[in-house]
Amino acid sequence: MRPQTSNTPARPHVVILGGGFAGLQAARALARDPVDVTVIDRRNHHLFQPLLYQVATAALNPGDIATPIRSVLRDQRNARTLLAEATHIDLGARVVQLHDGAIGYDYLVVATGATHSYLGQDQWAAVAPGLKTVEDALDMRRRILLAFEDAERAEDVQTRSALLTFVVVGAGPTGVELAGALAEIGRFTLARDFRSFDPRGLRVVLVEGGNRLLTAMSETLSAAAERQLTDLGVEVRKSAKVTDIDEHGVTFADGSRLASRTVLWAAGVQASPLGVCLSAPTDRAGRVHVEPDLSLAGHPEAFVAGDLMHAPAGEGIVPGVAPAAIQSGQHVALAIRARMAGRPTAPFVYRDKGSLATIGRAAAVGSLAGFEVRGFLAWWLWWIVHIAYLIGFRNRLSVMIGWAWQYFAFRRGARLITGRALRRSPSLPPGRPSQS
């Protein structure tokens, strides 16, 4: 059976672009409504991005944190999933152009999210990968593990120390979590794996342009996070502006230079390019300004949800976090239901359930329901909250095992280098592992 579409007037056709938290939530909330839902994503999987850094740091398999969108919606008979890339939206004609076709809609939900931004320095992308997709995470993992492999074979001290220096740019949740995980890889995971150097000598530098970490959280929590990172051996550099990045290291505004073969990018936000098709003003990050009910001005049938939307919340805007995406997806479903019934729509109100950032194996900082938490308790809360969010029983179980294993054995379960396994770096000494 194939859902009906816009030219069969009986059931309105709801097209949802993006199978992230916002899009999937909107789709599921419409399960019992007399509509045909089509979820379109250029990936076949829903990705649990809050845990992506665990894939990048070889603690989890990609399969642990991703679920096929198709199987999430398998039993929702009024929904279908299409693997396709939306290239343009014609609000007037109510048609979405795909990379190889087109699809009409009666109601549209644009939830194509955001990615990281290099703040105008796109050439940095090649040397300082960001973390948004499974491929990003596997690329980061490969770079991190290869740096250790190359260090095992490096002959001179300078090369080795550059290979064992990891720089994380940006001290938001992702940057903090990456830095913490990296510090532990050296301290525990790989401690006995190498022969020609001691991985505990690894250096992790967390670089932040602002004057504190986790600016979305309170100053107390920022300070706690910094303390916990320092305890793990992470060097925290605040108010440090990066002016250049190349394959040999990072240059700062004060002219100083940090030699590193592995720079990881965890800064900047750039909304999905589809936002520009929506005939609405966008903010500096490309997020789309929406009406109070998350629809587009002049287009009551089109909505924006998730990281792509620019919606006021208190004195700021709704943050680009999973709970906000889920809430907005839910709200859009209600708004569509109201429109179909000819009822007025309610304005979207974001409820901040709090946020948590984990720091290494056994610490975290955050606020939940108004209470500030830190340390081991926070870590357990973080753990429970994230597991609870995960879609799909198997993933939950397998992630729990991954973590338990990593926690009790200080080992990383998924230390696979895939893709280009060997890096032929000209700047490495002619690797002569033995004196033969």
Place this chain on the structure above:
Amino acid sequence: MRPQTSNTPARPHVVILGGGFAGLQAARALARDPVDVTVIDRRNHHLFQPLLYQVATAALNPGDIATPIRSVLRDQRNARTLLAEATHIDLGARVVQLHDGAIGYDYLVVATGATHSYLGQDQWAAVAPGLKTVEDALDMRRRILLAFEDAERAEDVQTRSALLTFVVVGAGPTGVELAGALAEIGRFTLARDFRSFDPRGLRVVLVEGGNRLLTAMSETLSAAAERQLTDLGVEVRKSAKVTDIDEHGVTFADGSRLASRTVLWAAGVQASPLGVCLSAPTDRAGRVHVEPDLSLAGHPEAFVAGDLMHAPAGEGIVPGVAPAAIQSGQHVALAIRARMAGRPTAPFVYRDKGSLATIGRAAAVGSLAGFEVRGFLAWWLWWIVHIAYLIGFRNRLSVMIGWAWQYFAFRRGARLITGRALRRSPSLPPGRPSQS
């Protein structure tokens, strides 16, 4: 601490090329000997190849069946691991050339294995991928899952049926296991996932040039395997010679044509190219003829183990299976120990512990300790044997979960399409999923 090498005469330097079953077994067997062991592999991981088809068919994550060589040897203090590619072997100088250096040895173990061969038709590699590496498996998985995605969007019946026809060439264990798993994907896993077609209509064709399946096993077992596959809905074509493969299907010697968008290659064996450096005769598949003790004629310090060796066994040769690789690695370690002690070496004797091939979710055929088994019992035996072989607790557990999950829920846990997520196939109709 760094192991000493050939120019420190105190401890002989044993260089092992290849971190597969043979190489790792040899390395571990030398753990307590007064030698320095260097294991060299171009991959950072040991791969449990007997389960690779489960990754290709989206039942397992790559991380479930691969373990970093470095962590397997982490506690063996006389061993180190190098991520490097051996490009040439100079038996006279006792030096192995690496892609970016060289390493000398006193004793050499060449265990670089074999891959599949296209029997002279290398152009088929692009349209009919084989299954030897993690990347191969992920590529196969992507092709299989994308065929279903494209079928969901295909408009005409012919295109859809070609997309839903999967051809497996070669009915050895890999081909049989692939065919069985594919048949079940359609019957159970994806049964409710699609809207515009019924995945149970999927067609799996297993093509074998010979007149029976699993030629390494008895005729009774071949017949049993064929029956079990047929019960799963697999079409078995024996004595069918493939003369051409392109992206639209397969052509047979009798001129008949089979339209298929997904052809998987499970035939042919081609030994590692390093074999030609070993100044010993090789067989048609490139396997190296060895002395009874697995050393090279005229080079008592150099040995060949695993799939790369051509060693007589009964009226045939030692088969290219994991148990044989493990036994040969063990034997080579003993032979090196004997050489060091000036004792004569024993000839290698392969002990056939039997073999098993699984067929789908709950059947298998094989022989163990002289007994022939089939059906559900065989499947459990297969399951236990393979779990028992797996290196690394976490992998075992996670594989068990993957299987349990797949077995009880008929679902595939690892249905991720990574890499190029969208296939822009010109031969697909301009995908217009709706009549808009």
